Amino acid sequence: MYKIESKNVDFFYGASQALKNINLAIKPNTVTALIGPSGCGKSTYLRLFNRMNDLIDNTKIGGQVLIDGDDIYAKGVNVDSLRKEVGMVFQKPNPFPKTIFENVAYGLRVNGITDKKFIEERVEETIKQVVLWDEVKDKLKKSAFELSGGQQQRLCIARALAIQPSIVLMDEPTSALDPISTSKVEELIYELKAKYTIVIVTHNMQQAGRVSDTTAFFYMGELVEYDNTKTIFTNPKVERTQNYITGRFG
């Protein structure tokens, strides 16, 4: 059984078509990298999985996106519960202007959890999960803005994990980070795979090679090639993929 499936997915911003007939299936507990040049539709595609594109006026989707076999664009789907199930980490670290503790607790609170002890335990557990605990345990009541960029991004990952999603979407999560923070986040992604299904958009080929199991190459709104990362990087079937990966265009 696939965790995420998209069948004949089209997507439009107004009249311009951003995604053309995308068919792709993602297995649970894997890391899938979406790669391709800017404007190829990979971020748009990622944002379909938690219906983030709904926030943009004047858009239209065709085809089906299934998560655990259910069409998430069907009538009567509760978008809030979908987003609880599908966490997201953004390009720039964007902690809320709240304390470190409250950042992680936020998702629990907005989903109606009030049990103080549960929240405290869950916050600690999640911050430990992203290997940030030792760095912040003495300043949980301090503003999240006092953390470094890399720490902020790990906090944002913790924030997404706190509500126990089964899928985590990452939109270029390390593009604003220095190399050391980047490698910390990459290690983390690798470890999180055991518990979550991860889809990551990245411009960094090495990163895609390092962290992902499967890779999808997008170009001009089309899915050019989708295969094991190893195959894509060593023996791609399409020449365009080869050219992109080796840096001959893009």
Next chain:
Amino acid sequence: MKMPDENKLAKQKKRNQSIAFWIFRLLSYLIVAILFAILSFIVFKGIGVINWNFITQMPEEGMTKGGIFPAIVGTLCLVAGSMLFAFPVGVLAAIYMNEYVKDGIIKKIIKQMTNNLAGIPSIVFGLFGMSLFVNKLHFGDSILAGSLTLGLLALPVVIRTTEEALKAVDNTFRHASLGLGASKWQTTRSVVLPIAFPNIITGLILSIGRVSGETAPILFTVAAYFLPKLPTSIFDQAMALPYHLYVLSTSGTNIAESRPVAYGTALVLIIIVLIANLLANGLRKYFGKKVKMN
């Protein structure tokens, strides 16, 4: 081809730059100078009559002597009343417009109307307030009618500054919150508003400044020519500083004799606006810090 003399070009560049900077500098100093001139003129003319009695006593002897206490109280009541109306209405309207309405014809119409509202002369607000609040709704000449009229006048300022404040909140904060399964209202209330709040306060500052100095809107809706007692309810008439100033300078019992009182009144009015600004600025800083801490 030979390049022109480099030194000469560099000198020219430098000269042009310093001319431009000097013009900018002079113009900005000019602004400070104008403000300083007005303030010192008022202070110089008005400081003589200012004392404890002046701000705590009733006017006496045809407003040529005594204090301006009822006008101060009246203005404070009007500022508070109009903000009580304009602030929640304006902020909520701006939230609706910025966070809820999709781009399209409805949003455009509301926006255009808000801008038009801002362009209406204040005397027209006064007439409208008189016919609606005073006559139609039978509030009579009252603090209630005056506050509502002034509130209407302040509304576009509050709406616009609140909208700007909301727009300045980076969308990734909204997305992060919605992405955690928060509703739009939860997102607005616990993420967007706290971030925007310091800037929303700016709208409050601006409108307080505007409202406390307006004369035309209160002319037919609340202002009393001479009323040497304090209002006891929102249905009472009241004196107000700007109108008092107007009366003293145009139609008092003895214009020449009440001149110092007029300057004193102007000074008090300016000081009140200044205090309001300082207070609001303090609030803004306080909330700005708190936002980061919360």
